[in-house]
Amino acid sequence: MKNTKVVDYLFKALTPEMDRAFEHAVIYALIEINDQTETRTGLEADSPQVRKAALIALDQMDAGDLTSNEVVREIASNNEDLQRAAIQIYVRHPSWTSQSLSVIEQLLDQQGEATESSSVLRELLVRSINQPDVAELVGNRLSGPLVSAKLQSLLLEVIASAQNVRVHETWIPPLEKLLDSSDATVLTATISAVERLNEKQFQQRLTEIGEDVSLPILVRVSALEAVTKSQSQLSDRSFELLLDVVQESPKDAYLAAQRIGTAALTSEQLLRVAKLIQRASPTVLPELIRAFARLKDVDVATAFLQAMNSASSLDTISAVQFSEVIKSYPSETLPNANALLAKLKQREAMHVEKVEAFLPYLNEGSAERGKAVFFGKKSNCATCHQVGSQGKKIGPDLTTIGASRTSRDLLESIVFPSATLVRDYEPFSILKEDGKVLNGIVVRETVDTIYIQQKEGEPVAVQRDEIELLSPSTVSIMPNGLDRVLSQTELADLIAYLQSLKSGEPAHASR
Numbered sequence: 001m002k003n004t005k006v007v008d009y010l011f012k013a014l015t016p017e018m019d020r021a022f023e024h025a026v027i028y029a030l031i032e033i034n035d036q037t038e039t040r041t042g043l044e045a046d047s048p049q050v051r052k053a054a055l056i057a058l059d060q061m062d063a064g065d066l067t068s069n070e071v072v073r074e075i076a077s078n079n080e081d082l083q084r085a086a087i088q089i090y091v092r093h094p095s096w097t098s099q100s101l102s103v104i105e106q107l108l109d110q111q112g113e114a115t116e117s118s119s120v121l122r123e124l125l126v127r128s129i130n131q132p133d134v135a136e137l138v139g140n141r142l143s144g145p146l147v148s149a150k151l152q153s154l155l156l157e158v159i160a161s162a163q164n165v166r167v168h169e170t171w172i173p174p175l176e177k178l179l180d181s182s183d184a185t186v187l188t189a190t191i192s193a194v195e196r197l198n199e200k201q202f203q204q205r206l207t208e209i210g211e212d213v214s215l216p217i218l219v220r221v222s223a224l225e226a227v228t229k230s231q232s233q234l235s236d237r238s239f240e241l242l243l244d245v246v247q248e249s250p251k252d253a254y255l256a257a258q259r260i261g262t263a264a265l266t267s268e269q270l271l272r273v274a275k276l277i278q279r280a281s282p283t284v285l286p287e288l289i290r291a292f293a294r295l296k297d298v299d300v301a302t303a304f305l306q307a308m309n310s311a312s313s314l315d316t317i318s319a320v321q322f323s324e325v326i327k328s329y330p331s332e333t334l335p336n337a338n339a340l341l342a343k344l345k346q347r348e349a350m351h352v353e354k355v356e357a358f359l360p361y362l363n364e365g366s367a368e369r370g371k372a373v374f375f376g377k378k379s380n381c382a383t384c385h386q387v388g389s390q391g392k393k394i395g396p397d398l399t400t401i402g403a404s405r406t407s408r409d410l411l412e413s414i415v416f417p418s419a420t421l422v423r424d425y426e427p428f429s430i431l432k433e434d435g436k437v438l439n440g441i442v443v444r445e446t447v448d449t450i451y452i453q454q455k456e457g458e459p460v461a462v463q464r465d466e467i468e469l470l471s472p473s474t475v476s477i478m479p480n481g482l483d484r485v486l487s488q489t490e491l492a493d494l495i496a497y498l499q500s501l502k503s504g505e506p507a508h509a510s511r
Helices: 005-013 020-033 036-044 048-060 068-075 080-091 094-109 118-128 132-143 149-161 172-178 184-197 200-211 217-228 236-248 253-261 267-277 285-292 298-309 319-326 331-364 367-374 407-415 488-500
Strands: 427-432 437-445 449-453 460-463 467-472
Touching: 005 020, 005 036, 005 048, 020 036, 020 048, 036 048, 048 068, 048 080, 068 080, 068 094, 080 094, 080 118, 094 118, 094 132, 118 132, 118 149, 132 149, 132 172, 149 184, 149 460, 172 184, 172 200, 184 200, 184 217, 200 217, 217 236, 217 253, 236 253, 236 267, 253 285, 267 285, 267 298, 285 298, 285 319, 298 331, 319 331, 331 407, 331 488, 367 488, 407 488, 427 449, 437 460
Parallel strands: none
Antiparallel strands: 427 437, 427 467, 437 449, 449 460
């Protein structure tokens, strides 16, 4: 059955027009034939389809003996499928690190072309950042006069997320220059990078940033925490600044609440936060209550439950989410905690009745008006979801959602976002050894790092050896209560728009 003459026939069957299933079948056959000599001839073929199949087969067969040189040369290929295959094979071979500089240089040169290689480049840089030649390359690119914002952001993220990273002399001038940036996004990314380096020479500038009242408070907090070297606990100064944002800055209140909610707060700080709960907005409250998860302090738990019982935005908290918070609460607080949980469940039962009552109105929705609702600030759907080329890819892509979901399905997903979690978008909770908690979607994993996407911002890189507990969460990162934010007409219009998204083509029809 393993006739080596078949290899040539299999190569000839590979064409640009073939479908993916046929290509997989051919590659599987090459692996099963397990003829290294004949399969290696495919690496010299003119056809990129043949070279790709030969690469994959040699990498996976028992005696393929694929070399790093054979893979690296294809990373520069102008055929996207072949290049992607070569990159994926390369990253599976940590022993090939001697070739990292060559590979990284090729991928860096492609960053202006919006290729799919960014995630692989990031992984290679993180893995190789302490190699002197790679570190120097990073410094030279970071200080280059024509460095793009995309590449600059990538390099800063690599420095910030790399483990045991050692500062290279070529990094210092560009980092000092970036710490003077007037762009809050660039400044925040640079602060994260500088904090990881733990170099005293940056501390004076970080302190100045922390005390600069002209800068956004969240930037100042990042700088102050970089000086104190504590990202799990909040210094008194940082804590006070964040409280001010939550109370006085609607634009940044959510991000400030998220920072408070993921920190390991002291009992005194938690009591201060509890006082904010009664008047917290629907977007802020779900973030603040994360700080009160699994409390052991009776006084703090009691204060939290009292505040929650009179919270104006209580309806935005689901019974599932509240149940996650009160797990392991002191026994003397459980009667009040369970009474509040029962109250939330009763309200959700009323919401089910609301769904049933709303169904007749779905036919009155307008897809054209619903598109405006989807991309509008009131719903903020596009901040997490993408339709076509518009929106962001934090949550599921909704370009063809109408082909697989009924109007009732969509309505229930909006009213109860935690009831049905989409595969590959299940939320996770990460408890770090320093006490910090991150909640979101795991968007990427490497051997030593997990990248978790929270509701806003870029994915956060967490080293595996810093994680105390990684557990699935039953609480969706999609905010609860959207049906109470939108009017009846707006909700019907939004669902009509989502229902119209079936073929990937823009929808404008009304119904």
